[in-house]
Amino acid sequence: MPPDLTDDGARAARRIRGANPELGIVLLSQHIETRNAVELVAQGRFGYLLKDRVLDVDDFLEAVVRVASGGSALDPHVVSRMISTHRDPLAALTARELEVLTQMAEGHTNLGIARRLWLAERTVETHVASVMSKLELTTSEEHNRRVLAVLAYLTARGGRRNNHAD
Numbered sequence: 001m002p003p004d005l006t007d008d009g010a011r012a013a014r015r016i017r018g019a020n021p022e023l024g025i026v027l028l029s030q031h032i033e034t035r036n037a038v039e040l041v042a043q044g045r046f047g048y049l050l051k052d053r054v055l056d057v058d059d060f061l062e063a064v065v066r067v068a069s070g071g072s073a074l075d076p077h078v079v080s081r082m083i084s085t086h087r088d089p090l091a092a093l094t095a096r097e098l099e100v101l102t103q104m105a106e107g108h109t110n111l112g113i114a115r116r117l118w119l120a121e122r123t124v125e126t127h128v129a130s131v132m133s134k135l136e137l138t139t140s141e142e143h144n145r146r147v148l149a150v151l152a153y154l155t156a157r158g159g160r161r162n163n164h165a166d
Contacts, residue, residue, distance in 0.1 A: 010036035017043065024067040028054070032078055042151055047073035047107065066107055072150070073107040079154060090156045092134045100127040105150045 010033045013025045017040060025040065026047035040046040047067040053075055054060050063073030079102070090098060103113040110128060114121040128146075135152050137145045 009033075010040075013040060013046075017046075024070070026064055026067050026073065037078065038151075038154065041072060041074065041154065042147065044072060044147060045070050048075060048078045049073065050075045050077060053077070063107065066109075071107055071109070074105060076102070076106055079105045089135055089152045093131060097127050097131050097134070100124060101131050101149060101153050104128070104131075104146060105153045 009027055009029055013027050014036045016023065017025060021043070022045070024045040024047075026049065027037070027040075028049050028051055030051045032050070037046075037048055041048075045067055047063050049060070049063060066073050090101070093101065099117060100113055103116060108116065110124045111121050113119070114124045117124070119127075128149075131149055132145050135149055137148045137152075
């Protein structure tokens with residue numbers, strides 16, 4: 001996005017969100033910029049997809065619908081680059097709980113996670129409950145708990161660079 005080809009899209013998304021807080025936004029970018037994205041993810045109704053990784057029209061449309069419905073849709077590479085802290089709140093999670101939380105961070109519902117990980121939806125619900133407990137997320141609203149869990153994930157994992165080629 002001209003003029004400076006850096007974080008113009010993310011800055012525009014942030015301004016748009018400021019003027020229209022209930023508007024769902026899907027940022028489609030060629031580059032990862034996390035400075036503005038963390039704030040937008042925390043507010044919900046936000047997607048951040050990478051142009052060169054959006055290969056399936058149905059997956060793209062599913063992400064748009066998810067964002068329009070109040071959820072989020074994040075490319076795994078975006079998730080892996082989000083801001084981190086020195087404390088790792090995820091250390092207590094099992095490998096499967098971490099997989100489930102990763103899927104949550106990408107914006108998938110319990111049913112979507114179950115399908116991707118070949119699990120029963122009830123099993124995913126159990127893992128989600130365990131993640132919430134281990135992360136000490138006690139708010140009564142399920143949506144807020146999911147957002148807080150994803151933020152914990154992003155904070156803990158974001159600073160660790162993905163060693164895979166982009």
